[in-house]
Amino acid sequence: MEYISTRGNYKPVSSAEAISLGMVPAGGLFVPVEIPKFKLKEIMSQKNKNYQKLAAWIFKKFLTDFSEDEIEKAVEAAYSEQKFPEVEKTPLVKLNQNTYILELWHGPTAAFKDMALQILPQLLAESAKKMKIENEIVILVATSGDTGKAALEGFKDVEGVKIIVFYPEAGVSRVQEDQMKTTAGENTEVVSLKGNFDDCQNAVKDVFADQDLKQRLEDNNYQFSSANSINWGRLLPQIVYYFKAYLKLLQDGEIEAGEKVNFTVPTGNFGNILAGYYAYRMGLPVNKFICASNDNKVLTDFLETGIYDINRDFKKTISPSMDILISSNLERFLFEMNGHDSSKINDWYQKLKTDKKFKIDDQTFTKIKEMFSGKFSSEDEARAAVQKTYKDYNYLIDPHTAVGIDSLFKYRSDSDDQTKAVVDSTANPYKFSRAVLESLKGEKIDRDEYRIIEELEAMTATKIHRGLAGLENMEAKHQQSCEKDGVKEKIEELLKL
Numbered sequence: 001m002e003y004i005s006t007r008g009n010y011k012p013v014s015s016a017e018a019i020s021l022g023m024v025p026a027g028g029l030f031v032p033v034e035i036p037k038f039k040l041k042e043i044m045s046q047k048n049k050n051y052q053k054l055a056a057w058i059f060k061k062f063l064t065d066f067s068e069d070e071i072e073k074a075v076e077a078a079y080s081e082q083k084f085p086e087v088e089k090t091p092l093v094k095l096n097q098n099t100y101i102l103e104l105w106h107g108p109t110a111a112f113k114d115m116a117l118q119i120l121p122q123l124l125a126e127s128a129k130k131m132k133i134e135n136e137i138v139i140l141v142a143t144s145g146d147t148g149k150a151a152l153e154g155f156k157d158v159e160g161v162k163i164i165v166f167y168p169e170a171g172v173s174r175v176q177e178d179q180m181k182t183t184a185g186e187n188t189e190v191v192s193l194k195g196n197f198d199d200c201q202n203a204v205k206d207v208f209a210d211q212d213l214k215q216r217l218e219d220n221n222y223q224f225s226s227a228n229s230i231n232w233g234r235l236l237p238q239i240v241y242y243f244k245a246y247l248k249l250l251q252d253g254e255i256e257a258g259e260k261v262n263f264t265v266p267t268g269n270f271g272n273i274l275a276g277y278y279a280y281r282m283g284l285p286v287n288k289f290i291c292a293s294n295d296n297k298v299l300t301d302f303l304e305t306g307i308y309d310i311n312r313d314f315k316k317t318i319s320p321s322m323d324i325l326i327s328s329n330l331e332r333f334l335f336e337m338n339g340h341d342s343s344k345i346n347d348w349y350q351k352l353k354t355d356k357k358f359k360i361d362d363q364t365f366t367k368i369k370e371m372f373s374g375k376f377s378s379e380d381e382a383r384a385a386v387q388k389t390y391k392d393y394n395y396l397i398d399p400h401t402a403v404g405i406d407s408l409f410k411y412r413s414d415s416d417d418q419t420k421a422v423v424d425s426t427a428n429p430y431k432f433s434r435a436v437l438e439s440l441k442g443e444k445i446d447r448d449e450y451r452i453i454e455e456l457e458a459m460t461a462t463k464i465h466r467g468l469a470g471l472e473n474m475e476a477k478h479q480q481s482c483e484k485d486g487v488k489e490k491i492e493e494l495l496k497l
């Protein structure tokens with residue numbers, strides 16, 4: 001399998017090269033040249049496989065330059081009992097007769113990002129070996145809260161790697177910030193940036209494209225890679241849980257073999273929902289994807305109009321991981337939907353730079369509309385969904401999952417499509433305790449975050465996720481900050497270039 005650039009500006013590369021580069025050096029993202037397709041019978045026959053075996057089955061189709069043994073070792077290490085103690089790595093909870101919640105937060109850092117960031121270090125290490133990379137790899141991460149900690153946890157103390165995470169100051173929850181700041185490891189750096197997530201992500205992408213800096217890195221035996229979903233090695237592992245969810249529905253007798261289901265995905269950088277779309281293209285029976293957004297509803301508007309328009313205020317919400325206006329993986333998605341036409345991608349992304357918006361062609365838009373619907377939740381609607389889900393089903397959800405559930409219910413009442421649906425639950429509620437408790441009580445709470453956690457535990461008789469327990473008493477090891485135009489200098493300072 002080869003990987004090509006969405007912008008047609010790079011030679012086809014192996015998966016090892018795509019993973020070690022992170023993104024296309026001149027701009028653009030790597031995508032597989034073709035999507036492997038399974039027959040329905042073949043998919044159904046995976047029904048009793050555990051998560052590791054299922055992951056290996058999928059990886060082998062995409063990582064054709066990896067040996068079976070390398071893939072199997074990587075998945076066993078990533079999804080071990082120590083890292084994911086439950087037998088089901090991604091439990092599926094039945095909410096009502098046609099709604100299921102896919103809990104993706106049972107990994108070490110309580111967010112769905114662990115599903116990919118526990119394995120990316122292995123994939124990157126193997127890729128570096130294959131590419132005969134001798135430089136130290138510097139992983140740059142832009143985060144709106146969840147990727148940062150998951151990447152730090154995955155890469156901390158990994159030999160031959162340094163990791164630098166940029167997050168928006170005042171743009172993540174208190175628990176998310178504390179999780180990142182308290183990360184140990186000799187090779188970790190965490191920097192708060194005076195700006196929003198888009199500022200972090202744009203700055204990191206600019207650094208990747210900076211040829212002068214690239215040369216200076218080389219001279220100092222470093223090279224960059226990424227742990228964001230721009231890296232194919234981040235996206236690929238996320239395909240697995242769509243298959244797992246479907247097969248679990250089948251195993252539990254909730255659906256017939258081949259029955260189509262809907263997936264609702266709380267969406268920020270578009271990586272998670274795109275992974276679902278790849279699963280569909282590989283043969284998974286899916287009827288619709290519902291793309292759920294918060295008040296930063298640039299994707300909802302895009303899916304309604306075909307116009308991607310970031311000329312709008314960036315809003316801070318109670319679902320901060322989705323506070324994003326420039327969704328990186330939309331580029332991959334558009335490339336897949338427009339029949340791999342990189343000239344159109346170049347044109348649209350040039351317009352995004354100059355006009356802050358672009359309109360896609362009618363043919364591509366029609367194709368997108370067949371499979372995708374976009375809905376969004378206001379802050380009040382997300383809070384109401386947290387409260388109602390707890391009241392009606394005695395089930396505690398975080399604000400991102402609340403956006404997913406609210407969007408699904410809106411989609412159902414607007415469309416009459418009552419197909420069985422899986423909602424991706426992207427984070428454990430305790431990562432956002434303040435918003436969750438305030439939603440349950442219907443009032444503002446002034447208390448400290450950690451007292452709120454105690455109250456939430458007592459009120460709901462639920463337990464804080466193991467990865468968050470004791471956070472209050474951990475020492476903050478990172479205090480770095482920078483201006484939004486100071487990312488390059490900060491990297492140079494941290495790497496002593």
Ligand SMILES: N[C@@H](CCOP(=O)(O)O)C(=O)O
Binds near residue numbers: 146148268321322
């Ligand atoms: N929601 C993300 C933003 C970065 O997304 P990624 O999937 O590209 O890593 C976060 O939590 O940081």
